[in-house]
Structure formats: C-alpha cells, structure tokens
Amino acid sequence: MTGLLVRRAESADFPSVARLTVAAYEADGQLKGEHGYGAVLADVSTRAASGEVLVAVDETTGAVLGSVTFVLPGTPFAELSGPGEAEFRMLAVDPAAQGRGVGAALVQACVDRAAELGCAALMICVRAGMAASAHRLYERLGFVRAPEKDWSPVAGVDLLGLRLELPPR
Known part of the structure; x- marks a missing residue:
C-alpha cells in the first residue's frame, strides 16, 4: 500500500492502538468468551515496555491503521x-x-526486524477459527504450520503455531 509508513509506536499512539486492536479482535469474533483478553489487548503501554509495538500510519492523514x-x-x-x-x-x-x-506491511516489518536481529525464524500463533484472510496472508508470506507449537491458553481457545524460516545472515 502506498502512503503507508510502519514505525515504532509513540506513547501518543497508544490510545489509537488500544481502540483499533480491540475493535479488530471484536470484529473477527475473537473476544467472545475471551476471559479478560480485551484488557490485555488495550494495555499498550505494558506491551511497549516488554517488546516493540509497531504501527502502520496513513502518511496523508496521520491516522494509525x-x-x-x-x-x-x-x-x-x-x-x-x-x-x-x-x-x-x-x-x-x-x-x-x-x-x-x-x-501485510506490519508482518513484513516484523520479518525485517527479525532478520535485522539475526534471528533464524519468526513465529506467530493464530486462533484456529481465525478469519481465512489472515491464514492466507501468513501462507502467502511463507509461514508454515508448526504443530509442535500449538497450545491452548484457556478451554475453548485453540492456538496454532506458524513459523517462517529466515535466510541465514
């Protein structure tokens, strides 16, 4: 997508990130019976303190997408x-x-970051019932199932492991 910038989130972005993350998960039906996961998704400052929160921003409007x-x-x-x-x-x-x-731009930014750090692989877990479009995105980008990484954080939530091998540096 042209006119899209992926960058590290700033604290001013956190309210937009919280809103859109919860909205996206709700729209996909992933927060039904979610056992408090919506609050975890909305707590952007905690995520940013222990990882890198990246945002995709519309370069024309400045909106976090x-x-x-x-x-x-x-x-x-x-x-x-x-x-x-x-x-x-x-x-x-x-x-x-x-x-x-x-x-796709956000996933590619993660691939690039992992490669920059010299990682051999990039992992993701997806909910078994997640939208088909998300599964197609990961497949198109080269992720393959890693069934040994499947797990369930709570009853009724089955997560599937996916792995992308990265080229050696």
Whole structure:
C-alpha cells in the first residue's frame, strides 16, 4: 500500500492502538468468551515496555491503521519463540482499513526486524477459527504450520503455531 509508513509506536499512539486492536479482535469474533483478553489487548503501554509495538500510519492523514507487537524469547509476551527466534503478537488492522495491505506491511516489518536481529525464524500463533484472510496472508508470506507449537491458553481457545524460516545472515 502506498502512503503507508510502519514505525515504532509513540506513547501518543497508544490510545489509537488500544481502540483499533480491540475493535479488530471484536470484529473477527475473537473476544467472545475471551476471559479478560480485551484488557490485555488495550494495555499498550505494558506491551511497549516488554517488546516493540509497531504501527502502520496513513502518511496523508496521520491516522494509525494497524499495529503489531514484536517480541523476543524470554520476554513477558513471548509465547512460542525459542533461542534464535522472534515472534509477533496482537496483529490488528482497524476494521475500516482492512483489505488495504496494512496487515501485510506490519508482518513484513516484523520479518525485517527479525532478520535485522539475526534471528533464524519468526513465529506467530493464530486462533484456529481465525478469519481465512489472515491464514492466507501468513501462507502467502511463507509461514508454515508448526504443530509442535500449538497450545491452548484457556478451554475453548485453540492456538496454532506458524513459523517462517529466515535466510541465514
């Protein structure tokens, strides 16, 4: 998408990131019976303190269109990554901006960041019932299933592990 800038979130972006993340997860049906996950999604300052919150911004309007949290193993929001890996969490695109390449730009920024850090792979977990468009995005970008990383944080929420091998540096 032209006119899109991906950068590290600033504290002034946090309210927009919180709003759009919760809205995106709600629109996708991922917060039904969510056991407090909406509050975790909205707590952008905690995510930013333990990882890198990236935002996709419309260069013309300055509006925050999407966000993602990039983390390394051993940090509070890391769920799947091990040594030499990175992962991203809470990828969200404002429902009004979906279909414009925002999600792909944010994932690519995570791929680039992981490669910059010398990581061998990038991990993500997705909800089993997540929208087909999200699964297609990850498949198109080269992510493959990593069933050994599947897990369930609470009953009824099944998360599937995906992995992208990165070229050696």
